[in-house]
Amino acid sequence: MDKDLTIDILSSVQKPARYTGGEFGSIVKPAAETEVTIALAFPDVYEVGMSYLGFKILYHLLNKEQGVAAERVYAPWVDMEAKMRERGIPLRTLETDKALSECDFVGFTLQYELSYTNILNMLDLGGVPLMSADRGEDDPFVIVGGPCVYNPEPLADFFDFAIIGEGEEIMVELMDCYKAWKKAGKPGGRQGFLQEAVKLPGIYVPSFYAAEYNEDFTVAAVRPLADNVPATVQKRVVKDLNTVDFPTAPIVPFGEIVHDRIMLEVFRGCSRGCRFCHAGMVYRPVRERKPEVLKELARKLVDNTGYNEISLVSLSTADYSCLAPLIHDLIREFKEDKVSVSLPSLRIDSFSVDIAKEVQAVRKSGLTFAPEAGSQKMRDIINKGVTEDDLMNAVGAAFASGWSSVKLYFMIGLPGETDEDVLAIADLAKKVQYKYYEVAGKRGAKVTVSASSFVPKPYTAFQWFGQNDLETLRRKQFLLKDALKVKNITFQYHDAKTGIIEAVFARGDRRLGKALLLAWQKGARFDGWSDCFSFERWQEAMAEAGLDIDFYAARERGMEEVFPWEHIQPAVDRRFLRREWEKARAQQLTHDCRRGSCTGCGVCQKLGVDIIDWGRGEA
Amino acid sequence: MKLRMQITKEKDIRFISHLEYIRTIERSIRRARIPAAYSEGFNPHMKFSLASALGVGVVSYTEFVEIELSEPMEVQAAAAALSKALPRGIKVLAADAVDTHHAALMAQAAGASYRVTVPYTGEVAAAVEAFNAAEQLLFKKAAPKRKEKFKEIDVKFYISQLASHRQDGEVIFTFDCKITPGGSMKAVDLLNALNEHYALQLPVEKADIERLSLYRLDKKGQKCSMLTADAVHM
Known part of the structure; x- marks a missing residue:
């Protein structure tokens, strides 16, 4: 000490x-x-x-x-x-x-x-x-x-x-x-x-x-x-996760931490291709761990940590090819040890609800879904690949299984979004409430709507997009807040200002170092904590550094523009991203390459790696 | 069968809270694979408890954990297994086993002995003498969760005698503090009371507080060990 x-x-x-x-x-x-x-x-x-x-x-x-x-x-x-x-x-x-x-x-x-x-x-x-x-x-x-x-x-x-x-x-x-x-x-x-x-x-x-x-x-x-x-630095990638070490005796803290449980990484990468998602691009390709490897790791982790919960983590755990049998086996194996199994997120389908039923046993703590956008048009633009029917089937299954509260995650400020699209979020929330009435025969489902402001990230299809300005984001938040003044619906959102500074740095260049230093000298720290963040301080720092917030955040970037980050390579082809950006504007979908044909992002070819998916029968 | 172990909370981890200490013990019991009993129901809880709550920052050489077992386990083996499963700042000093229906240790604890070391060069002997001679010493202790912010207690009810000695610019107080079913008082409040009544300037925030022992009283009112005579010592 x-x-x-x-x-x-x-x-x-x-x-x-x-x-x-x-x-x-x-x-x-x-x-x-x-x-x-x-x-x-x-x-x-x-x-x-x-x-x-x-x-x-x-x-x-x-x-x-x-x-x-x-x-x-x-x-x-x-x-x-x-x-x-x-x-x-x-x-x-x-x-x-x-x-x-x-x-x-x-x-x-x-x-x-x-x-x-x-x-x-x-x-x-x-x-x-x-x-x-x-x-x-x-x-x-x-x-x-x-x-x-x-x-x-x-x-x-x-x-x-x-x-x-x-x-x-x-x-x-x-x-x-x-x-x-x-x-x-x-x-x-x-x-x-x-x-x-x-x-x-x-x-x-x-x-x-x-x-x-x-x-x-x-x-x-x-x-x-x-x-x-x-000239360019290409990312390192582990070809096969089954061959690298995974920590089986992690530190067990005294106090409660944010994720206070065993975190077992079932796979790395995600190929769903949501166009806003940075992680979905930079962690490619999908590489699963074998179920036998996972079971062995789980046993060691339980013995070594004393934790009573195993969370199966990844960018989209419901997509793990052997999820249902894995969960059955883990629940059976650890029943005596009083260890439960949990998932960090659910896919919007009834399969996920069935899985949730199993892992949560009878604890009805509320389920979380992420439709990300309210209208079908917007979900197509972001390539979410989910329909309103999918959501209704999923929440219907949840309500039929006894859940009475759901949380729905959305983004506002996405490319091509109109006020109608924002209001569609409220409509969707109300339809979810009505679904409960249909299924359970009574009122009273609790729906929490969480809407974050979209921040365009590098190496995504939306890297060209000019972020909505503060006034626009605030107006959209206000619209939604007004439309969600409904009994048993809770609306959560954050101040849009933090998202603007996040956007500046996400797609910024070297010149921002000066602003960063100035902001720190003016007292900036813990900017991710709303009680410590000051937008005014950042405005001052940017101005003193001779930099313009809108140039970095709100400006739509030219199709041929050289980006400050292109010498750092996650191996996702710029032409692929551009094609995705154009398809977004045309509201066209791109399928998941995990179990379908190659969609041409270029990662596997450039890095000499393959998708590893045990459901696909391929290693 | 109920296992009872005397454990420590040493200097390096003195700043973990009581709740953090409890969680740590529970996980250590699981790591040690001691066959603890669990409550029934959908959210089973391990049946174990600690004999007393310790304030944040207080070091202790005599904490006690009682673990109800679902199947018998040899005391020595259980103590050895738990020792291995504990973090560096917690050690097992002794252990015994009693019947499941044996009275809880928490109910039996009659008092605790403390050593409190504070950097102080001023005179304390007169204050200690006056304290020991006093019939009563009223002190308003902070009670943040109550409606009225303070609760008046008689320090002398809890601590009848106080000893002090001086060493390298520090004053070391030793004393016993009574534990009743209605509660006890914090060692730090003794210092606050001394400052208040005898115009001392003990730097309370720098006090190094150690709980040396926890004890029960036998039929004759004599202090005796919390564990039984056939306890295993590590």
């Missing part, structure tokens, strides 16, 4: 156990056995960061390596930050109390654009120079990875290099590379190591590239500065 965090400090902050570590399963390597220390840094509070599966995987995998100590660090909440700054206490890892400045690597995961100011804040608290150009020989390498790494450009000034794609293999290669460099006496210093690291496929060193801009402010090119630097 960090000796500087004295009794009076820890007794004055909320949830002090966030800062003291010592959890079951945490790994403290003795200094004598440590050649490399990497801090896995999550730019949000402990409860959020501890729920992130990616770091559970890397923590386990890296600590298995001889000489490597993977440790954890989270963003201190504002109360603790104030104490640390007041007393000059640096941000340290939970395992061995190393200040971030004393680590060899500080690796941040980029989960969400609004956590970027926390990265700056954590580096500052950890005693690490913010700008990569200012770091000296004794400073750690600041590295980034995770879903937002497919456009890391707004952070290009701050990190030394990025890991593009899945980390299981590359992270171990990177540690080996570092150990060898260190053993050789660190030839060439920091630059020398970067020159070595860039030889590994999947490593992106932003300082090895220069961005050029057009007169209209758009990007002309991002070019490598030397011949030995790849």
Whole structure:
């Protein structure tokens, strides 16, 4: 435990156990056995960061390596930050109390654009120079990875290099590379190591590239500065998940975290092709784990953690080819252990409701469906592939099985959306209520409608789309709120302002680094938490940096425009995305390639990988 | 059959809350594969309990967990299994087994001994003497969940005698605090009461509070161990 965090400090902050570590399963390597220390840094509070599966995987995998100590660090909440700054206490890892400045690597995961100011804040608290150009020989390498790494450009000034794609293999290669460099006496210093690291496929060193801009402010090119630097960095992908290690003894925290249960990853990738979905593009292709492998992992996880719930996680678990038999087997296997099985999301069909019936037993806690849009036109535009009948059948099945409350997720501000389309959300919610009356013969179904504001993301069919401006989004929220003033319908939505800053950074370029720094200097942190977010602060920072919010968020991008992120490659073909964008405008659907023909996104061919789906009879 | 174990909450994890401590014990019991009994119904609960609640930040060397078993298990083996399944900051010190219908430990606890260390260079001997001689010492303790924000208690009812000694710029208080079916008082409130009545300036927020033991009283009113005489010590 960090000796500087004295009794009076820890007794004055909320949830002090966030800062003291010592959890079951945490790994403290003795200094004598440590050649490399990497801090896995999550730019949000402990409860959020501890729920992130990616770091559970890397923590386990890296600590298995001889000489490597993977440790954890989270963003201190504002109360603790104030104490640390007041007393000059640096941000340290939970395992061995190393200040971030004393680590060899500080690796941040980029989960969400609004956590970027926390990265700056954590580096500052950890005693690490913010700008990569200012770091000296004794400073750690600041590295980034995770879903937002497919456009890391707004952070290009701050990190030394990025890991593009899945980390299981590359992270171990990177540690080996570092150990060898260190053993050789660190030839060439920091630059020398970067020159070595860039030889590994999947490593992106932003300082090895220069961005050029057009007169209209758009990007002309991002070019490598030397011949030995790849023009584009392609993502790393694990060919077969059955062959890589999955953590079977994860840390079990003392307190309640956001996902406080066993997370068993059944497959990676999703090929449904929803046009708004970033994860559905960048994690391709679909690769399932074998049911036998999953059952074995589940047994170990239950024995090692003591958790009483297994969540079968993936981007769309109902699509797992062997889901029904897997769930039967797991329920039977763990009945004696009082372990239940759960799914993070449901597909809109009666199969999913049947599964839900089984996993939830008699706990009627309410079911959640995501039609995403209210009208058929909009669902076709986003390629959701779901009809109103599908939804009515699913909720009908749920009501017939005894559920009386459902939650429906929607987005507003999608391309091609009119006020009628927004109001269709309200109509749909009311039809769901009426369905309950039809099925149950009485009134009173509780329907919760949650509508988030759409944020266009890079490497999706909607990457060209100009986001609805603040006034438009607010008007649509108001329309919907008005239309949903109905008994037993609850309407939830967020302030649209956060979505606008998210959109700026999602599709931003290197010039945004200046605004990010200014916003942080003005006090921005925990921007994803509405009580900490200030739109005015961001407006000021953008203006001072000479940047225009609308240019990044609201501007529809030219069909031929070069995007700031195209040198980072998840291997989804631009022509495919463009075709999808055109089909969206024509309200045409594209089928799922998982069990059908190839739809031409280019990922399998470019990466030399295949879809692995056990229902398809193919490996 | 009911297993009872004396466990600790050590310095490194002193800041986990009572609820977090309970959850941790429950998961450790599951990891240890101790055959705990569960309640009936759709949402079965493990039948186990802790002998007393400990405040956040308080270290303890004598917490007690009682686990109702669905099938018998040897005490030594259960204690060894739980030891392995606990996080670093919790250790098993002793264990015994009693009949399922044996009175709960929580009901038997009569008092707890504490050691409280505070950085303080001022004089405390006179205050301790006056405290020990006092018949009564009324103190308004914070009661945030009640309508009236304070509840007046007689500190002397809970703590009759207090000892202190000085060491390296710190004052160390030791005392026993009574536990009744109606509750007990927090060690930290003793310091607050001393500050209030005897004009001391003990830095309460820096107090290092350790619960040294939890005990019951025998028929003669003598302190005795919570566990039975044939308890296994680890």
